[in-house]
Amino acid sequence: MTQKTRITLAKGDGIGPEIMDATLRILEAAGAEIEFDEINIGEKVYLNGNTSGISNDAWDIIRRNKVFLKAPITTPQGGGYKSLNVTTRKFLGLYANIRPCFSLNPYIETKHPLMDLVIIRENEEDLYAGIEHQQTDEVVQCLKLISRPGCEKIIRYAFEYAKQQGRKKVTCMSKDNIMKQTDGLFHDVFKEIAAEYPEIQNEHWIIDIGSAKIADTPEDFDVIVTLNLYGDIISDIAAQITGSVGLAGSANIGEECAMFEAIHGSAPTIAGQNIANPSGLIQGAIQMLAHIGQPKVGEKIQNAWLKTLEDGIHTGDIYKEGLSTQKVGTKEFADALIARLGQVPSQLKAVEFAETGSLVLPKYQRKPAKKKDLLGVDLFVHWADEDANKIGAIMESISLDSVKLRMITNRGIKVYPDGFPETFLTDHWLCRFKKTEGESMSNTEIIELLKKAIAAGIDVIKTENLYAFDGKPAFSLGQGQ
Ligand code: NAD
Numbered sequence: 001m002t003q004k005t006r007i008t009l010a011k012g013d014g015i016g017p018e019i020m021d022a023t024l025r026i027l028e029a030a031g032a033e034i035e036f037d038e039i040n041i042g043e044k045v046y047l048n049g050n051t052s053g054i055s056n057d058a059w060d061i062i063r064r065n066k067v068f069l070k071a072p073i074t075t076p077q078g079g080g081y082k083s084l085n086v087t088t089r090k091f092l093g094l095y096a097n098i099r100p101c102f103s104l105n106p107y108i109e110t111k112h113p114l115m116d117l118v119i120i121r122e123n124e125e126d127l128y129a130g131i132e133h134q135q136t137d138e139v140v141q142c143l144k145l146i147s148r149p150g151c152e153k154i155i156r157y158a159f160e161y162a163k164q165q166g167r168k169k170v171t172c173m174s175k176d177n178i179m180k181q182t183d184g185l186f187h188d189v190f191k192e193i194a195a196e197y198p199e200i201q202n203e204h205w206i207i208d209i210g211s212a213k214i215a216d217t218p219e220d221f222d223v224i225v226t227l228n229l230y231g232d233i234i235s236d237i238a239a240q241i242t243g244s245v246g247l248a249g250s251a252n253i254g255e256e257c258a259m260f261e262a263i264h265g266s267a268p269t270i271a272g273q274n275i276a277n278p279s280g281l282i283q284g285a286i287q288m289l290a291h292i293g294q295p296k297v298g299e300k301i302q303n304a305w306l307k308t309l310e311d312g313i314h315t316g317d318i319y320k321e322g323l324s325t326q327k328v329g330t331k332e333f334a335d336a337l338i339a340r341l342g343q344v345p346s347q348l349k350a351v352e353f354a355e356t357g358s359l360v361l362p363k364y365q366r367k368p369a370k371k372k373d374l375l376g377v378d379l380f381v382h383w384a385d386e387d388a389n390k391i392g393a394i395m396e397s398i399s400l401d402s403v404k405l406r407m408i409t410n411r412g413i414k415v416y417p418d419g420f421p422e423t424f425l426t427d428h429w430l431c432r433f434k435k436t437e438g439e440s441m442s443n444t445e446i447i448e449l450l451k452k453a454i455a456a457g458i459d460v461i462k463t464e465n466l467y468a469f470d471g472k473p474a475f476s477l478g479q480g481q
Contacts, residue, residue, distance in 0.1 A: 005292045008061050008068045009036040013043040014266025015276035015330075016071030022278035022334035023069075023285050029338040030304075032289060032297045037061050042073030046081050053084040062092070068259040069288055071281060072266040085261075086130065089123045094252035094259055095150065096157045097121040097231065098287070101218075101238035101248050104348060107310045108243035109320045114219035119238060120161060121231025122154040122186075123252055128228045135461045136382040139411075139428035146182040146227070149364040151189035157253070158225035159197045160359050169201040169222040170194065173210040173230055181474060186227055207234075214238055239263055239280075244317040246276065249283025251291065253358070260288040274329035277315040279305065282337075295353035304340040306348045308333065311340075374441045375473065376403070376434030376466040377449065382459040384427045392416035395431045398452035403445050406432045412476075434466065 009024075011017040027034060039058040046053045053073065062068050068088075075083050088094070098120055105113030131143040158170050172190040176183035187204060194202035205213065207230045214221060214234055218241065226234065239248035245264045252259040262280025270276055282305060289298035309318075312325030313336045319327045328336065344350035383391050388408060395405045408416035409430045413423055433449060435441040446463060453460050466475045 004033045004035045005067065005294075006035050006037060006065045007288070007292075008065045009038045010041045010058075010068070010070045010073070011038070012041070012071030012266060013074040014072060014268040014271040016042075016073065016266055018272070018274060018330045019262065019276055019278040019281045020069075020071040022330050023281045025334050026282060026301055026337055026341075027285060027289075027297075030297050030301045030341050032294060034292075034294075036069075037065060041070075041084055043076060046076050051080050052082050052087060054087075059091075062088075063257070066257045067288065067292060068257065069285060070259055070261045072262060072264060074266045074268060082130075086128050088259060089252055090128075092257040092259070093124070093254040094257065095122065095124050095153050096251075096253040097123040097235075098161065098251045098253065099231075099235040099239070099248060099263055100283070101235065101242050103242045104306070104309055107312065107323070107348065108247070108314075108318050109323055110241060110243050112218050112241055115238075115242060117214075117218055117221040117238060118161070118165075118167070118223050119231055119235045120154065120158040120223060120225045121235060122150060122226070122228050123231075124228070125150045126228035135380065136427045137384070138426045144179070144182050146185055148185065148189065148367070151186050152193065152364060153361065155186075155190050155193045155225055156361055157359065158223055159193060159200060160361060162200050162223045163197065164356055164359060167200075167222045169203065170197075171210070171221055171224045172202070172204045173207045173224060173226040173234070174204070175207050175230075177206055181476060183227065190225070210234075211237060215241060235263055244277060245280075246315070246317045247279045247283070249280050249285070249287055251284065251287040253291075255361075255363075258288070258291055258358070260284040260291070274331055275316050276330050277317050278330050278333060279315075290353060290356070291358045293355070293357060295355055299351055299353040300341055301337070302351045302353070303344045304337050304342070306345040306350070307340045307343045308337045310345045310348050311336070370469040371471070373468045373471075374435075374443070374465055375468055376406070376432060376441055377446045378464040378466060378475075379431045379433065379449065379453060379458075379460050380462045380464070381429045381431055381453075382427055382461050383429050386425045388415040388419045388425065391429055391431075394456055394458065395453075398449060398456055398458075399433065400445060400448060400452075402436045402439065403433050403441060403449065404436075406434045408432070428461075432466070 011020045039061050041054045075081055100118045102116040103110040103112055127142050127144050129145045134140045162170050174183040174186045176187045211234050239245045248263045250263045261284045264280050286298040286302050313328055314324040315333055399405050407414050410425050
């Protein structure tokens, strides 16, 4: 008898329990060799006073089983509740989020009949680190953290995925024309890794026009790799234009653990009515079957799913008069799929899943440290007077002999010296001090500067050191410089 794989299961909130019940019935009917440990996470746990939405016992089960099938959950608004999805991805190191989006023309109405792309989204970094601070009365900040290991892992994953799945092209999307350090690192690493895969085409799009292009001609894309926030947005766009956001599933893959889910949320307004489309979670479960070495069970479900849709048996979100034959609820969709297990679609292309197993990537090798020189420091200041020349004069007065004020910016625009009177000024100022050209600054000089600023009555809200790595300055310049 085949050893069953133990999987952690969470039925989630909103439409979660309905789509999970439908998915579980399908998995059982298809003969998946799986046993489940069910955990409670989400809204009820949050509202019982646990702000992370998950108990320690539930974590233990997830970590023991290593594979997690999760229905969507609701994060209550306000009250300091943390998104459990983001927390789970980060705690378990699930760095790669794989979101296939393909159209099923002509059976599901779409303006994009030829689309078949996979979005590979970095899953742990970017603005989702959730490090936010209010610094002045008028300004809040969110830190965007991008690491070289994070970039290397996700980009290598995208190329290995393309190789394994016989896909031809990997497209990188970033905004490095503006964010030269963070998105610039992602793009640079993409160029380095792409060179290791000459058999796979590569290209880069700036995310704004790239998203427009996905919405217009998605058939031009194959595998897309991108940063966390952009990936979140473009995968909803891509899923929606195949016909419904309810159609796409997603795998979250780490070195140890993996989590599988639908890409959509808990859709509370349609919960409990047996109208939700269970396809997204079914697609997530099929990805899970491939991951745990049961691709043939996944293939059987996928072909029955295609046949059901081809037969026009559609939930309300994709139902179209004249195209669909029957409007069904969540349960009835699952029944129709189960009745077709063992069949293949007659018009749509039947799938054949190879026994490829999950991708195993080499461990990240830390690079030798670069030569790091401290060139200066940015003092961020809370100052409510709108006269840039006044703050300029004060900051000039605290300069040290060899560490001088070079400029002041307000929301990234240079306003001192020689600012424009038209520039709108907030109460948040960046005052850049730099050492004489060619010399390195010391940390004690930063402390001296801070002491002088405090003595002059300046409210310094944070400092940021300005470094050069291997002689290359690695910080942004103020616009207007
Ligand atoms: P949503 O994805 O739940 O819903 C967006 C729209 O799509 C709604 O009109 C909804 O009715 C429809 N929809 C979604 N899934 C559907 C399905 N399977 N069948 C038919 N229609 C479907 O997004 P939202 O409304 O922004 O978020 C609702 C809640 O879900 C929020 O609390 C949010 O935090 C949470 N959420 C959870 C996850 C997750 O658990 N992975 C992801 C996103 C949002």
